[in-house]
Amino acid sequence: MKLHPSELYFYHSPTQTVDKQTKAYAKSLTKFVNEIDVIKEKITATQWDQILKLLNLRAKDLMNRAHPDYQKHIAGKDWDDEGWLNILANYSYLIKAPIAIFKKRAILCNTPSDILKLD
Structure with a gap:
C-alpha cells in the first residue's frame, strides 16, 4: 500500500456518529483526507494485512x-x-472504530480525539 506523506487515510463507516466526529478531527490534521467507506469499498485481505501491521494489532x-x-x-x-484476513475483507463493516493512517503511522480511533495522536 503506497501512502502519500501528506495524506491521511481514514477507514470508517459513515453511518456511525463516532466516525463522523473522528473525521472532523482528521480534517484538522491535514486538508488531504482520503476517506475509505468500509461499507461501500472493497478492502482486500492484503490491504488489511498491511493495515494490521501498521496498527500492531490482530484482526480480532x-x-x-x-x-x-x-x-x-x-x-x-x-x-x-x-x-x-478474509473475515475483515468480507465483513469490513464490523470494525469497531475508524482507522486512521497518517505519515506511516496508524491508529484505531476508539474515541474521536485518538486521531490527534498521529500529529
Whole structure:
C-alpha cells in the first residue's frame, strides 16, 4: 500500500456518529483526507494485512464482537491468520472504530480525539 506523506487515510463507516466526529478531527490534521467507506469499498485481505501491521494489532482486535453478524458468522470458530484476513475483507463493516493512517503511522480511533495522536 503506497501512502502519500501528506495524506491521511481514514477507514470508517459513515453511518456511525463516532466516525463522523473522528473525521472532523482528521480534517484538522491535514486538508488531504482520503476517506475509505468500509461499507461501500472493497478492502482486500492484503490491504488489511498491511493495515494490521501498521496498527500492531490482530484482526480480532478490530472487530465489534457485539454485532449480530459477528455472533452469527464468526464467534465460536477457530480461525487462522488467513481466515481472519478474509473475515475483515468480507465483513469490513464490523470494525469497531475508524482507522486512521497518517505519515506511516496508524491508529484505531476508539474515541474521536485518538486521531490527534498521529500529529
